[in-house]
Amino acid sequence: MKIVLLKSKLDPWKEIVDYQRSIEAHHGKFGATASFVGTMRDFNEGDCVVDMTLEHYPGMTERHLQKIVESAEQKWQILDVLVVHRIGALRPNDPIVVVAVWSSHRGAAFDACRFVMEQLKSKAPFWKKESLQQGGRWVENNTAG
Amino acid sequence: MAIHVRFFASLREQMGASDKEISSDGILTVTDVWASVSDRPLPDSILYAVNMDYAESMTAVKDGDEVAFFPPVTGGGV
Numbered sequence: 361m362k363i364v365l366l367k368s369k370l371d372p373w374k375e376i377v378d379y380q381r382s383i384e385a386h387h388g389k390f391g392a393t394a395s396f397v398g399t400m401r402d403f404n405e406g407d408c409v410v411d412m413t414l415e416h417y418p419g420m421t422e423r424h425l426q427k428i429v430e431s432a433e434q435k436w437q438i439l440d441v442l443v444v445h446r447i448g449a450l451r452p453n454d455p456i457v458v459v460a461v462w463s464s465h466r467g468a469a470f471d472a473c474r475f476v477m478e479q480l481k482s483k484a485p486f487w488k489k490e491s492l493q494q495g496g497r498w499v500e501n502n503t504a505g
Numbered sequence: 506m507a508i509h510v511r512f513f514a515s516l517r518e519q520m521g522a523s524d525k526e527i528s529s530d531g532i533l534t535v536t537d538v539w540a541s542v543s544d545r546p547l548p549d550s551i552l553y554a555v556n557m558d559y560a561e562s563m564t565a566v567k568d569g570d571e572v573a574f575f576p577p578v579t580g581g582g583v
Binding site: 414415416417419420423445457480481482483484485486487488489498499500501502 | 575
């Protein structure tokens with residue numbers, strides 16, 4: 361398991377490739393890798409979004425991401441999980457999060473990846489503040505999955 | 506009894522502070538902590554954590570605890 365909060369630009373595909381290379385004990389054991397990448401849009405609720413700041417609760421955020429991954433490991437037969445989430449200032453088209461799950465078979469990888477992402481959105485303490493042309497606003501609701 | 510109180514996101518801006526230290530003998534629950542930092546009733550939409558675990562309004566607090574108040578979380582993207 362690897363969980364990272366990243367202040368600098370996120371390259372989700374490099375993170376997946378690098379982590380997969382590093383988990384040598386699982387090489388030959390996984391047949392499925394499911395991944396999800398969330399990227400910043402330039403629109404929300406009908407407005408143009410210029411940039412965005414992601415705030416988190418240091419300590420609690422990491423702890424809850426770990427709990428979410430441990431919960432997925434109990435529910436499904438999965439081999440490894442990677443979660444990298446941005447914090448700080450973002451601009452449209454910047455990747456915000458990558459979740460990747462490795463398992464022997466695709467079902468567990470798909471299901472666990474979705475579970476981790478949905479739990480992350482509803483449980484992990486992150487908050488988004490958007491800058492619009494008319495000023496800043498806090499995002500109050502998650503979009504439907 | 507001393508409690509370290511933290512606020513995040515829009516609530517931090519409304520409170521005008523990210524942290525407050527409170528010290529009082531009459532504080533038993535999360536609701537009591539809120540009452541000691543605000544004149545307003547505890548908003549329905551606000552979430553709470555005690556020592557970085559989600560809590561309820563009636564969760565007990567003790568000396569040295571960290572109690573956080575924050576709006577609903579919106580991580581992830583999409």
